[in-house]
Amino acid sequence: MMRKRVKAYLGIAVGVILGVLIHGLTADAPRGQTTRTSQPGLYLDLDEIRAIANRVRAGRSLQPASWPNGARVAVMISFDVDNDTIQIARNVEPSIGAMSQGEYGARVGLQRVVDLMDRHEIPASFFIPAVSLVLRPEMVDVIAASGRHEFAVHGWIHELNSELDAETERDLVIRATDYLEQVTGSRPVGYRAPSWNFSPNTLDIIRGQGFLYDSSLMADDRPYELMQNGEPTGIVELPVEWILDDAPLLNPRGNSYSPPRELLQVYIDEFDKAWEEGTMFLLTTHPHIIGHRSRMVILEELIDHIQAKGGAWFATHEQVARYVREQAGL
Secondary structure, eight states: OOHHHHHHHHHHHHHHHHHHHHHHHHHOOOTTTTOTTGGGGOOOOHHHHHHHHHHSEEEEOOOOSSSSGOOOEEEEEEEEOTTHHHHHHOSSOHHHHHHHHHIIIIIOOOOHHHHHHHTTTOOOOOEOOOHHHHOTTTTHHHHHSSOOOEEEOOOSSSSOOOGGHHHHHHHHHHHHHHHHHHHHHOOOOOOOOOGGOTTTTHHHHHHTTOSSSSOOOOSSSOOOOEEETTTTEEEEEEEOGGGGHHHHHHHHTTTSOOOOHHHHHHHHHHHHHHHHHHHHHEEOOOHHHHTTTTHHHHHHHHHHHHHHHOOEEEEEEEHHHHHHHHHHHO
């Protein structure tokens, strides 16, 4: 009996000690103190910090000395044709209402933005989750009709790369690339991570698949070469930015909503500065968002402003990537 009691007391004591230790590691630290779980970077040595930072890094600028035909600025307008893939990918029971909001992109928004681009004879880049085309294959003909637009990879079903293992992420990139080639007749050369969610494995994967460029990262306003573990990769990065994306700023249910005409002014200011600097202006929008009537004014008036100012080279991402590579001697 005594032996059983000792064992029980020991068990209780061990449990208490473990509880204290776990609580000490996870509980909120007193003001002025930190824990390994709240700020793990504080406990890394300098070599570990360098290794983490250098997994994917901005390399040399690929800003050319001049743009084609004496243009002052390169203008890239891109559309992420997500439609309802996000809802399907991330919910066991996707909301029918939310899916219908996405479906608007295929049913109405896409034709509106393509008509606008074609009316001005402006080439655009369409980054498309493959499942968007599986569900609405007629979108291929809408985009391809003019012969001036680019198809590029935007994942299989708008997956979050950082939540996947390397093998799964690679399989989805290959599957998406093969599918776009199958339905469009040409192999895409550009990649944009869904949600710009670039994992530690993404660069390895797109290098292995021979992509010309990526457009997911944000280290500059100018094109640059991607570095991996301190070594140049030859892959062009055409950087993006959340302030040049319509999704977070045109969501009335979000925390950063901007009325369309206020957002138009942000885009005009960004373009004017790019024009002054002689660099590039890259805009990311979504047909199911920008394609609504009161929001199309953003694209319509932005294009009018750019054309009135003059000196803009409208190009696809592929055209810009090939040009800066050639100018840099890559």
